[in-house]
Amino acid sequence: MSFNQWVQTYRSLAIQERNAVVALHTTLEHSTVPSLATEVHALRQHDIMAIAQRLGEHRRVTQQLSSLLSAARYVEGLVRRPGTPLTKVEAEVRRLEEHLSAARQGWDSVNQGMRDEEVRLLEEVQQALLRLQVGLPEDQSSTGTETRPRPTRVSRRDTRPYALQVVEEEMERIGGAEGGWDQKEHDRFFSLWLQSRATFDRRAFVQSIQRYFPSRTPAALLAHDEHVETYMNLVEKRKDIIASWKRRTQTGSTALETDTSISKPHSRTSTTVPLDHAEKLARWNERRLMEAEDKRSAALRWKWRQQREARIRREAQKQKKLEQEKKRLAEAELASQPVQPSFAEQQEARLQDLERRRRAKELQESLQRRQSIDLARAAEKHSRKLAQQQAEELRKLRLEKQAERARSAEVCAAKRDPGRLLRPNTAMRARMKELEEWKKAKEQTGQGLSEITRGFDPFALTPIPGARAPADWML
Template sequence: MSEVEISINTLKEEQRSCFEEFLKEERTCKQEITAYEKKIENWNVALKSNPKLPTAPTVKTKPPDKDLPAEVRALEAFLQKTGGPYGGWDQYDHQAFLKVWTKHSGRPSYRKEAKLYLPGKTVEEIEQHEDWHQELIHLQDRKREAIQRWKASKHQERQTRIQIQEETEEAERRGKEAKSQTQQHRTEDERREAARRLEEWREEKKRKEEQQEEQRLAEEIQNRKKAKEERRRQLEVKLTIEEQLRLKREEEEEQGRRKREEEQRELEERRREATKGIKRFTERDLHKVEAKLHEKQLREKEEKERQKRITVQLKEKVDGHVSRDPSRLTRPTRGWQERMKHVRPSGGGPVLQMFHRAVPTWRQGL
């Protein structure tokens, strides 16, 4: 269907381009015809001018166009040869002649009245101008007929061209239809060929999928075997590691037990050494205590003897009567009084606690 649409669109584009060319040619023909009609009308229309300012006759020296019909070229050659559109006369004189000649419809009686309007012209000149004017009218009629024939020929050519174009389009349409049918047959063949290739591709794809499935199953079986072997190997490694860990734990436990036994033996040994040291220190302290007690007893004995000697000496010195004055015991001595003169009052109160070196319990009370 896409090829048919493409062919239809191509045909539409060709028809559109042909119609555009026809329209361009038609516009060109219309412009040419309009130009020729305006040119012919300019030849027939008399120019209006100011009668107070007569103008000299002008002769156009434009060469005739070779593409124009023979009648048109003959009219232009006649005008150039005879002095332009006024026949060599002044525009004012020519207009007066046309006025009188038209009034009398070209009858010979117009000559008397024309002589009145054209006092500067002779009768022979008026007759010659009349002959020139009749020849001009004859050539203009021939030109008009030539233009009509040219229009008819152009119309015939256009009709012929349109007919040829229609025949060409019909031939092209038939050719395109034949081409479309051929293309359709070719498309059918290509469709069948594509269907055949598609079926072959599907079979090939199915075969490849089956091969891939078989290969996948084989790989899956192989992977399962490998996974099973890997699990067995990992289990063996795990058992080996667990056995090694068990042996290591037993060895560590044995080492710990030995270490604890060694520490226990060292502790017992230290305890025995400490007991021996304590016993030795105790015996030494007992010897020291006994020595101190003996020394204390000796000092007490010596102190008693010294007190006895002092008492004896005092009794020997004091032989008079001494009055008893109990208040002297509370009075300060002279030395204390002198000392108190130089001592300022301090903020310190009575001593509440005296710190001494610690005395072992077993030595207290000795």
């Protein structure tokens, strides 16, 4: 059983259990029998315990799914990570498969436990309903008027079996025959589905019809395949229930006519209650037998599905083992035979050889070009050096010729005289002369300094008003 089927079965069982408990509580609360208060309290406690159990199973399944998802992401990261050893990836995948198989076994056991709990609760509900219908007080049954219970959630006018009502409600709950699809698409899918009922691998069937439904994903097609399978099972169950109901109705009506013809009522008031009880008992027996048949048929179908899934798993494992054996034999045969390169490998080797030759040729040509460039540069450098040497020789010859001409013209070169730098020049002599004149003027008048320094600019070419005239050497 896949996880989607398990979740669908879990929700269906939870809804059926809740509806049964609500109907029972409503019937018991509106009844006038005070002795059923204890039973109502006990059933409510069972309901609370069932709700707690469902919540616990939901949390456990959520935790298992989260752990499986984390493990799957870790394995995916190992696969995508470069350099990861293959043995480590295989070990992680094997561990993930073991966890998944253990989780599936746990889900199957929980599903079986919930089915057993459903059977037990339905039996308790049926027994309580029987006690409610049969165990009325004597003061109400002995009177001439019939006391009717208060209206409940189930209509009194609907005389169909309870199992038939549940099946039809389930058919409506899952979305009818179409399951939310368009009528044309569903008809096309249903025609293909009828042709492939003998196919056990539903994923292969979905892949084969993918081209007819381009707007639907493989997951949607697989879900609709499961929906059609569930709906057809409900249709078959409905047919069986209706046939059994008709058969039981005919048998019950004949037996009831026989019982009423034999019994002779003493009064009108005393015949009302026995007929009512007989009818109720007949209906209850009919419902009990039909529900037992439904449970038997559901158990048989579930067993058949489990066997089919087990057979599919065995065939898949067998096929996997055969493929592994073939792969191992092929690898052994390849290992035993000498390695012979294939045509593609030969072509690849030939192309690599041609590429290697082309690269060697290009490298040799580039080396030749570089050598020619180096030789040209060396020749240019040598010619430039020769030109420089020739120019230097020409300069030396020119200088020698100039010196020869100077010697021939008897030009005497001035000798070096370092002492002339310390001897006074014309300007210094003129200044010393002015200082002497200034000293004499100071001795005579005492105003020589102001006359000399006032407005005196030794570098001015034009006389400054009020200043002395510049010396001759300054003009």
